[in-house]
Structures are given as structure tokens and as C-alpha cells.
Amino acid sequence: MSCTENSVARQPASQPSEAGSPDMRGLALWTRHPPLPLAPPSPRKPAAIAGRHEAGLMAASKRAVWGPLVGAVDQGTSSTRFLVFNSKTAELLSHHQVEIKQEFPREGWVEQDPKEILHSVYECIEKTCEKLGQLNIDISNIKAIGVSNQRETTVVWDKITGEPLYNAVVWLDLRTQSTVESLSKRIPGNNNFVKSKTGLPLSTYFSAVKLHWLLDNVRKVQKAVEDKRALFGTIDSWLIWSLTGGVSGGVHCTDVTNASRTMLFNIHSLEWDKQLCDFFGIPMEILPNVRSSSEIYGLMKAGALEGVPISGCLGDQSAALVGQMCFQIGQAKNTYGTGCFLLCNTGHKCVFSDHGLLTTVAYKLGRDKPVYYALEGSVAIAGAVVRWLRDNLGIIKTSEEIEKLAKEVGTSYGCYFVPAFSGLYAPYWEPSARGIICGLTQFTNKCHIAFAALEAVCFQTREILDAMNRDCGIPLSHLQVDGGMTSNNILMQLQADILCIPVVKPSMPETTALGAAMVAGAAEGVNVWSLEPEDLSAVTMERFEPQINAEESEIRYSTWKKAVMKSMGWVTNQSPESGDPSIFCSLPLGFFIVSSMVMLIGARYISGIL
DSSP states (O other), rough: OOEEEESSOOOSSSOOOTTOOOGGHHHHHHHSSSOOOOOOOOOOHHHHHHHHHHHHHTTGSBBBBBOOOOEEEOOOEEEEEEEEETTTTTTTTEEEEEEEOOOOSSSOOOOEOOOHHHHHHHHHHHHHHHHHHTTBBBBGGEEEEEEEEESSEEEOOOOOTTOOOOEEEEOOOOHHHHHHHHTTTTTTTTOOHHHHSSSOOTTTTTTHHHHHHHHHHHHHHHHHHHHTTTEEEEHHHHHHHHHHHTTTTOOOEEHHHHTTTTTSSETTTTEHHHHHHHHHOOOOOOOOEOOOOOEEEEEEOSSTTTTTTEEEEEHHHHHHHHHOOOOOOTTTEEEESSEHHHEEEETSOOOSSSSSSSSEEEEEEESSSSSSEEEEEEESEEEHHHHIIIIOOOSSTTTTHHHHHHHHHSSOOOOOOEEOOOOOBBOOBTOOOOOEESOOOTTOOHHHHHHHHHHHHHHHHHHHHHHHHHHSOOOSSSSESSSGGGOOOHHHHHHHHTTSSSSEESSOOOHHHHHHHHHHSSSTTTOSOOGGGGOOEEEEEEEEEEOSHHHHHHHHHHHHHHHHHHHOOOOOOSSGGGGGOOOHHHHHHHHHHHHHHHHHHHHHHHHOOO
């Protein structure tokens, strides 16, 4: 297979689409029918939606026959989307996206509202179905739904009321650093049973320590556990339980890929591990049932697609691996989203890294199918740095503007940006690091900072790719990429320059959602999407060749490494950020000063009386 082409889950169509050439049909169709302005979402009314669905079925004879179709919920850290694909051609027919708020109640804390996330899923499904109607496509042709989700983010809810007991604690959250340090002291140096069973380092990144914190600090959670009312899950579990009925018989489950990111799951036995649960203080009865990535979990119980089976579930990075068709040992992909994640398929064998990478479950495509594993390099901050420039500094008004700013200067002019907002992940796993911008001069302006931010994403990818090459022994000849940031051509060219290898991306970049749709359509009992090699055909890939010499690339990379070293050690155990802020840390400074003066004056007054 050449670097310019890659397999995709597309079966040959009987005839070309009227929307354009075979490789661009979905994109051309979408261009001809842009989304119409939409009114603000109204509260969910399942009965009314069902009525509209019946009316749509009555008019089916007047609509174009497309299908079978498969939908995919892509619930990420920054946004929720619902996308619909043609299972015979893999083309994207329509989608809708809603941005999700992130809350930062304290330094290092990152939370989201689980109910907002659920509402956004219903909204995206309904709006996408409306757009399909505008395209004259009958939604009754949607035969299955797959779920892809941000991993590790932790939710605990009441199974009687259906209400979340606390905000979702997001994967980026750092509040558990003191917990991690305390637990680390209890692991024998020569017997790291946590890593040997889970493939993961003990880190704030994973769900176990977040759940441990909730059980220790949130009275509602403690009470619900005591009363046998609490359920725990990552975002996929919360969504599947809610979409399949919630308090009225919702299915409490997760898949092996998401379970493998909790630090409670034994990746060898594919079961929750009692020793791990005891170590982290987690009651096993609140954990979801673990299923394969491709099987029918339950049916949609409300909304425009009521009655459609939910039959696929993958953590977002596993979904992208499937969507990029990385089914062979040694195939790898890099996804640029909120963070940046490089995964390499290692087949049926767990490969443990000596260079800071994670060992994780890649996928299991059916109850009786074998499990596949992957090596993963995880970068916490990629697209999130663009959002930070937009929301915190106001350098840009939209995320797309960063490419224009970077293009104006074409260089960072010696400015280097290490966006260690949540510490450093692979290959360092250094929670004490914090973000820095260095190499500033009077000449530096916002364009240089924008360029440096894009370079930072590329340098971080270089670090995890180097680690991957050392672990695997065979360097990648090119890098397959996907994710929202790949639409930025400056970033893609920078990435090729810094890696000194070609970067290739598919013409249809929605590979995460595509992967979720593929496993849903291929599930037993659905069987509308074939994953057999003979049913796969080639798709055009856009290619970015390195345009600078290797020596210049190495100079820039070595300077970046110096900046990374300077970002470390900013947070110590004594600092309030590390876990247990005293009361004075939460008091306004003025109040603290005034109260101190009052105490001093009072003491002098009393001493005068005595």
C-alpha cells in the first residue's frame, strides 16, 4: 500500500453519486446543501418527536432511497456531534455539532455538566435528522448507532432519580495529584501491579483516582453508595444508560476500550480487577458491565431515532484507529483533538513500553472476537491550546484564525510555547510541569505566539513518535493523521517538517465518528457494514512532504526540549495546587489581610488591658 492511499471501510457503489466524484461524494453533497439557520433547542418531547418520525415514514415514498445508514455519536471534550454515514460507501451524509462548556472551579480542576452533555447528544441527533430531511433522505434507513467518547472522564449518578451526583470530572483534571502521590508510596518499587495489570502509570489522567476523590469528598456520592443507588461510568456508560431508558431500564455497560482507561480493569483477563478496586477503594457493585466494542447494547428509547439499536462503542482514540483502518500490526494513526494521541496496533499481544507510552486495549469487534491491543502516546494539550488563545488571551476570535496569524509570519522567531496546562503526559508523565512561553523579545507579537502554539503540537507529536519508534524498533515511514486540527494546513506542513517524514490525511477527516459507525454497523444482529478486507477499497489521502532539511528540524527540536525542561518542577507538594488547599487559599486576599489586622489590633488591646 502506498503512502498516498489507505484502506477505508467503503464497499464499491453500484454507480457514482450525483454529488460528485467517488472519493468526494459525501463532501460534495454537504457543500451543495449547507445547514440552514436553526432555532435554539427546545426541551426534549419524545412523544412529539415520535409523531414527526411517523409522519416522515408516511412520506418515505417521496424520498430518496439511501442506505442502509449508520449514525455515530462523537462526544468529545470540546463538542458533541452526531454524524450519519452510508454503510455501503462510507460517505458522510450529514452532521450537527454543539460546543460543550468546560468549567474550572479551582486551579487545575476541569469539570463538565453530564446533563448538558446528554442534552447535546439529543440535540445533535434531532438536528441531523432534520438536515437529512432537507436532503430528502429518510431517517428510517438509519439501522444502528455507534458511540465514541472522550475517555477517562468520570461520572457518578443516582440510578433511581437519574440525576448526576456531581459534575463529570474531566480527564484533564489535576485535583487528584496528592492522591496519586499518596498511593504511589504504597506500590512496591519492584512490583508495580497497577501498571502490569492495566498498562497505565499511576496518574491523575485515569478514572480510578477521580472516582476515589468523589467517594472521599462528595457526600451525595457517599450516601448514594451506602444506599446502593450509585452508578459509575465514563461518558459512554452515562450516555448508553440514559439513551436506552435511564431509570426505566437503562443498560449500565461500557466497552473494553473505555474500561481499559479506568485503571480498574485487568487488560489481560478483560475483567474488573478486585485487587485494583481494593487498592483504590472502589466498590465493585457500582461498576458497569464490560462488553465488546461491537454488539447490540440496547435500543434508543426516546428522540427522533427511537427504536434504533445502539450497537457500537469505542473510546475516541480506538474509534479513530478503526476509522483509519489500522487493523494490521504496526499500523498507526495520530489524532489531533483537544489532546493529541498516537496509537499503534500491536495485535493480540500486550507490548509494554520502556519509553513512557501506555499499553491499552485497541478494540474487540464482537463478543466472540479476539481482543487487539495498542501502544499509545498521549499528549494532554493540542487543540486545547488554540481554545486557550481564543478564550483566555483573546488573541483570536475563532479557532480557525490561528492559521491566518501563523501564516502572516511563517516562523515563531525563536519563541517556544510549552502548553503544560495539566502537567506533561507521554513520554514524561510529569505532573509538576506548567505551561511556559519563552524566547520572547520586543519583536515578538501575537502572530509569533500563534505559530509557536502550532509548533508545540508538532513537537509533542515528535516526542511520542520517537518513543513509539524506539519501542517498536521499526520507524514509521509516514504518519496517518485525523481530527479537527488536521484542517489546518500550516499545522500539517509543520508536522511533516518537524518529523522529517510525510504526513498523510484522508479526504474525509471524520475518522473517529466513522470508526464508531463501522463497529455499530458490523455488529451481530445489524450486519449492514462489512469489515472484510475484500470489501475495502482505496481512498485518496492528502500528502504533506517535509520542506526543510533534517539539520534545521533537529535544531528546532533540541531547543524545544530545552524549553520542556524549564517547564518542569513548577508545582511542589507544599503549593495549594497540589491537592488540599487550606481555608486561606480560598479566601479573598483582602479579607485575609483585614482579618489579620483585626486580630493584631485585638491582641494589642488585650495586652494593654492586662
